[in-house]
Amino acid sequence: MTDELPRTDAVANAAGEMHPAAGEPLLRIEGVAKTFGTFRAVDGVSLDIKAGEFFALLGPSGCGKTTLLRMLAGFEAPDEGRILLGGKDIAQALPHERPINMMFQNYALFPHLSVRDNIAFGLKRARLARADIATRVAEMVALVKLDGLEKRKPDQLSGGQRQRVALARALARRPQLLLLDEPLAALDKKLRENTQGELMQLQRRLGMTFIIVTHDQEEAMTMADRIGVMNAGKLAQVAGPRELYEAPRSRWIAEFVGDINLFDAESKLCDGHRLIIGTRDAGTLVVAAPRQPVGESRFSVAIRPEKVKLSRRGPVSEAGHETAINRLDGVIADICYLGGTTTYKVKLDTGGVVQASVANSARLDVDAYSLNQQIVAWFTPDDCVVLPS
């Protein structure tokens, strides 16, 4: 999944870099916990991050992702656990002693310093020679395309330019690990999308390890190689974007990452590699058996809206057949046109509601469904996931 690109000389030569032993992760978080008063913000998180990886910490606000990031930067000390960077425990090291840099949510640019001095700040602290600092600053300015703005103060820059200065300043020291705290939250949508692409390119080109914190699942899916979903201080699932979306481990994750239709199961029957599940809202559904047997008594059947197809009559299918298809009859209860796709809410005859997302692949869709139209919503057993409730 990760693109194998050689790390540039610039990064490999970074001063004081700790080289993890072969096969060892760059960063290992072991049972880290942090409590504020009685609130357990981070509750026993363990995680390995490989060198060169683009990792996203995703979760709702208050889930502990920012606290975890602040512990990596050194602004908070964990109450329990270890943080190993290149094999060395840095959990109690002060922020200025770590070969880690952070890009702050509101950039935290020094208002009294020019763009050049902001970028040079970390280099001066590293006691680099004056000429080296000048070269490195020029390099960074070119990297983030800020040429000509070196003498400006932060309040003379646009939001996008400030974001670039913050990035250049954090990259200038060539950290082993770059932390990004909601780096794009302050940008408008279009600029955010462009910047996402630029950040990914930059990360690949520099071969640096990035950890980004975001509450925006689309942002995490777009940029990251792997995503760690956090909830109530714990890592709920760590997986690549596709696995996270198609094979969420719990009902909570499935609902947090994207939209999903959920039907509570009432009975189940094993039939080879299929499960025949009775649901209250959607009748009997045929589902591919999950790899782990469903042990829990309470579980639900989940299906993503774009995997639900709509048609006037529906495909022919026999319930007992190997290639059985789930057919749900209903009427269109709501239509939501979103440009690229249209989301239909179908009120099922069995009582439930199923959402279907259909791509608008033709400009003039004379055949579009209308409100209250009788319809068949259908999907294959492979498109369903069984989730513990």
Add this chain to the structure above:
Amino acid sequence: MSARRIFARPARFAAIAPYVWMVLFFLVPFGFVLKISLSQTAIAQPPYEPVFDLTAGWTTIRAAFAALGIDNFKLIASDDIYVFAYLRSLTVAVTATALLLLIGYPIAYGMARLPKRWQAMAMVLVIVPFWTSFLIRIYAWINILQHDGLLNQILLALHLVSQPVVWLSTDTAMYIGIVYSYLPFMILPLYATLAKMEPALEEAASDLGAPPWQVFWLVTFPLSLPGVGAGVLLCFIPIVGEFVIPDLLAGSNSLMIGQTLWLEFFTNKDWPVASSAAIVLLVVLLLPLLLYERLQRRQLEER
């Protein structure tokens, strides 16, 4: 009448109001003082001449104008007493302001870093001395610093000294009094700037490799300079003209300009010289103000 007009009038008046205030309560009295400073002492009522009598006719007023002169300023410039008084005032003000900054900055910094709910409490503690009259508080210090006062009793009880120390009527006592009285004026503007500073800025500096002392000198302190400037001015200017504290707590061997002024005015009944001294003091005090203003303007222009 349009809505715009209704609002325009009071708004315009509000803009004029400070100027009206300045003219009535600063420029007009300043004109009186300036005129007296150019007059001559006389044993009369009022104790100077010429006196402008607007009913006496044009020629008399012209003659009165002709009688004005800058003799008093020459006297002040040539007499050591005044020069020394100015120098002493400036020395005391510079020293006291430096002490205030050294003591006030850590307090303001500590306050700004307190948990939010404790900050209001700390603020009240800083302001609470104002509930008691200034004079009473200075007299309380006399009580503490006198020969058998609280300070000497404590020092003797702790066996830190074997004899009572002379505190009262010394410069030390005066500095204690000044620093004590002006501390809130230093703390409050500093606290205001430090409290609204984004904590992420210090974190960013630390993240970029700055140890704590560099974080302070490279980020916190430069960003608090507007507060430092305001605090320094709020303390420096009134301390230069301070009269009560040196009069009650310091010795009488060297006087500050406020005391000299008082002597000229009430003891020597020499209103013209006292007025000239006041005018010179004003000019001396305007200099740092102009400097501060120019610095601020330059900062604005840089943006």
